[in-house]
Amino acid sequence: MKADKRLFILALDGTPYSLLKRLMDEGVMPNLKKLIAGGSFHSLNSVQPPLSSVAWASFMTGEKPAKHGIFGFIERDPETLNWFVPKADRLRAPTLFHILSELKQRVFVMNVPMTYPPPKVNGIAICGFLGSDIARGTYPPAVGSFLKAKGYVIDADVEIAKKDLNRFYRELQRVLEKRIEMMWHFYDQETWNFFMTHIMETDRLHHLFWKYFEEDSQPFAGMFRDFYGRIDRLLGEVSAKIPEDSALMLLSDHGFTRLKLEVYLNRWLAENGYLFYESVPPKSLRDMHPFSKAYSLYPGRIYVNLKGREKKGSVNPGLEYERLCGELSEKLLKIRDPQGNPVIKEVRRGYEVYGIPNEINEPIFVDPLKLGAVPDLIALPYEGYDLKGVLWHSTVFDQTVFNGTHTVDDAFLFVKNFPLNLVPESIDRIFNPILAFFND
Ligand SMILES: [Zn+2]
Missing domain, CATH: 3.40.720.10 (Alkaline Phosphatase, subunit A)
Structure with a gap:
């Protein structure tokens, strides 16, 4: 050198x-x-x-x-x-x-x-x-x-x-x-x-x-x-x-x-029966009701409320988890903005996008209990949609002073x-x- x-x-x-x-x-x-x-x-x-x-x-x-x-x-x-x-x-x-x-x-x-x-x-x-x-x-x-x-x-x-x-x-x-x-x-x-x-x-x-x-x-x-x-x-x-x-x-x-529209995924999850709160408006994730099936963090990261991993886990690992991931993926792809345009281009398993964490040494079966911070699913939007992670918002779609993404x-x-x-x-x-x- x-x-x-x-x-x-x-x-x-x-x-x-x-x-x-x-x-x-x-x-x-x-x-x-x-x-x-x-x-x-x-x-x-x-x-x-x-x-x-x-x-x-x-x-x-x-x-x-x-x-x-x-x-x-x-x-x-x-x-x-x-x-x-x-x-x-x-x-x-x-x-x-x-x-x-x-x-x-x-x-x-x-x-x-x-x-x-x-x-x-x-x-x-x-x-x-x-x-x-x-x-x-x-x-x-x-x-x-x-x-x-x-x-x-x-x-x-x-x-x-x-x-x-x-x-x-x-x-x-x-x-x-x-x-x-x-x-x-x-x-x-x-x-x-x-x-x-x-x-x-x-x-x-x-x-x-x-x-x-x-x-x-x-x-x-x-x-x-x-x-x-x-x-x-x-x-x-x-x-x-x-x-x-x-x-x-x-x-x-x-x-x-x-930036065409901000998209509040937790609002969408709540409106579609996947996310419930113990008090409204919720102040933090700790106010999530144990009935909840999933919640989202910015940008487009979706975490299943999984038993054995999440504090108030309600979804069983295995078949129930796999079914929920499949169902959420299908429904997310069907989201339309108020003009009728599709919002989500692709929904993938978090590990496919972020990589597999070091804790998992057998990539053929990725155990969701070991995913850590890797989300279960990630929603990838069409250009111009910003998938927000705030827990509480009064609408699914919104526009603010921010206009670039x-x-x-x-x-x-x-x-x-x-x-x-x-x-x-x-x-x-x-x-x-x-x-x-x-x-x-
Ligand atoms: Zn920026």
């Missing part, structure tokens, strides 16, 4: 390949266009489900969810029916940041989702959006106090968008500018081998501004383009700052599309001075090329 290997990674959360092509064609991103002429630019798939915490966990471990242990933003403990938010301490596979640190590479990692609590790297780690206070979100800890004093924040406050989209845009700009300023501050401190910064603001922009961009509705469509204009100037700064022969990688973790395809990968024997198909396949680069 050569001591002077250098890789600079800039991650743009949720930026679609097709969007970048369009913005280059429209002249919004001249620096990107210039960069791309000197490297290779590809579309990339996310993992299922295409959520930032799951996809970045796959990026940093090279594994699918069943192996790295992150399935969504929320998990339940079946024995207590308590909810919790899985964080980096739940990762069950070693990360790039740890491995490269062990290889004595100097590592800087900023704002990548699923890095809270921050990894103890040979360098600096600044947590991503599951951390709440930056003062406690860095390694070494002194970096956190410094960032806090500088006015750095982990994430823009999406609550602002519900009241005032103009103000939210200014908030996004403020958060982005501070991140860029601090990124260069640390970049200039020393020669890093692995330097990675994650921009979350693109994803936030898309969730709130996507329909305006799509409809070319002003002033928000213009603001959307201006935001990417700033991202492009950042790429210009990157090109100017990093050494000519340094390896460069730009990537996103999922694509984006117009994730897609599993149409993420992107750009590399320059970085060897790729094969173009990675999905975000979990970039891990090995990065390790190979540093081990070469």
